[in-house]
Amino acid sequence: MLDEPAQPPRSERIARYILVVSVLFLIVALLGSFIKVSYAVESPGPVTDTLGELDDGTQLVRVDGAKTYPTEGELYFTTVRILGGPERHISVWEWVQGHLDPDSRVVPEDKVFGEDRSAEEVEELNAALMEGSQHTSIAVALRSLGEEVGQENVVARIAKKMPAAGALRLEDVIVSVDGERPGSLEELVNAIADREVGEEVTLEVRRDGRTRTVTLETADIGNDRAGVGVVLEPKYDYPYEVRIDAGHVGGPSAGMMFALAVRDRLTPGAMTGGKSVAGTGTIADSGQIGPIGGIRQKMVGARQADARWFLAPEDNCSAVVGNVPDGLGVVAVDTYDDAVTAVEGIAKGETADLPTCEDAA
Incomplete structure (x- = not known):
């Protein structure tokens, strides 16, 4: 009868097992880092106070040729941080991390950047949309104050x-x-x-x-x-000069908040009553507020900045319901007049009758 081969000590077998698993994990990790996918990850971006100042101390909204008034509180416009793009596809690991993060959203690249656009083309388009949004927001705000534009x-x-x-x-x-x-x-x-x-x-x-x-x-x-x-x-x-400088942020989604800031600068007293109000929405020259992308991430960004109130386009309400961060009140707005009424109501503490997205839905 032949003797059975001696088994290596248990500790040695465990060490070999750990080595094999580690090598396999390293291979998977490397593959996950090098394999790219055509998706983008949307996450909460920074917020900017439209009533605040730029790094050089000048106001974000500046008026020349008309009387302006001091104010307080915040009117934040919100942003979405985008990871990925036509010239920088995300890795498999970034795709996984995006799905695991409850505050992020993973979407196909073409849903964010469009089809067959380079990063430079996207940047140029967003800059043009931002510029157009600023011009329209100024016109809407001035007309709301009775100015001829x-x-x-x-x-x-x-x-x-x-x-x-x-x-x-x-x-x-x-x-x-x-x-x-x-x-x-x-x-x-x-x-x-x-x-x-x-x-x-x-x-x-x-x-x-x-x-x-x-x-x-x-x-x-x-x-x-x-x-x-x-x-x-x-x-x-315009009857006088109004300038808005939002830095390197692109896109049209800050239009409503710009228009509110212009109005606040040109009217006595603090429109917000010293409170922190955030929001998002495009604005048409008719005063109509339009929907935007990334509403869930923008609400999270607003709450991280300690805003207590958020103005959301009515057409985004289906994505708002059930996704509002704790401690944030959301008001549904369809027009610029709705937004003005909402901010003034928040300032006075008269918020019970302000329309919510549950009402709109």
């Missing part, structure tokens, strides 16, 4: 192979649609779209000081919506 709606971009190509030019001013003069950019766009695809639209256009009439057959610009293939933007004539 001149406005022209100009052609900013023309899509290729669309009806406007060859018929309209950049910087053309759209004066009227079918003989009617819309009061806002939103009304102008809706007036063009208010027909079946393929029907004609007549535009009165001012170019180089001369007015002409252009009749175009509309095309489908998406979702069976009629259009001519142009991007329009307003150009304003």
Whole structure:
């Protein structure tokens, strides 16, 4: 009878097992670090007080040519920090960490950056959106105070192979649609779209000081919506100079908070009553507040900054309900007037009747 081979000591077997597991873990870790995926991680970003000062001591919102008033409290605009992008895909480990973090959200890159855009193109687009948002917020705030703000709606971009190509030019001013003069950019766009695809639209256009009439057959610009293939933007004539400097933040989602800050600077007393109010939302020249992305992360960022109240676009309310951080009150707003009413109510402590996202939903 042959003798069985001697087994190595138990301690040696455990050491070998640990070594094998460690090597396997190292391999997995390296693979997770080097394998990239086309996703982005959204997490709470920093907040900025629109009533505050820049690093050089100047105010974020500055007015020249009109009386301004001291204020207190905070009107924060909120941001989302993005990890990943077209030229810096996240690793598998970052993807895993994003899913494990309850305050983060993992989304496909094209949902954040669009398709076939470079990081530089995304940055340029966000800078343009931020600039446009600032201009519109100033106009809305001044008009709410009874100021006259001149406005022209100009052609900013023309899509290729669309009806406007060859018929309209950049910087053309759209004066009227079918003989009617819309009061806002939103009304102008809706007036063009208010027909079946393929029907004609007549535009009165001012170019180089001369007015002409252009009749175009509309095309489908998406979702069976009629259009001519142009991007329009307003150009304003303010009664005095108002400047907003938000640093390197991009995108249009701070528009509502900028408009509130401009109003606060131009009216006596502290609009917030010394309280901390955060919020987010785009703003149209009609005063309509539009939805934004990353609402959950923005609420978390606001609460981390110790804000007690948050203004949320009504169209974002489905993502707000059930996700509000402890200690944060959320008010649903649909227009700029709603936002003004909300802040003034918070300042007075009269918040019981302010609309919530539960009400809106």
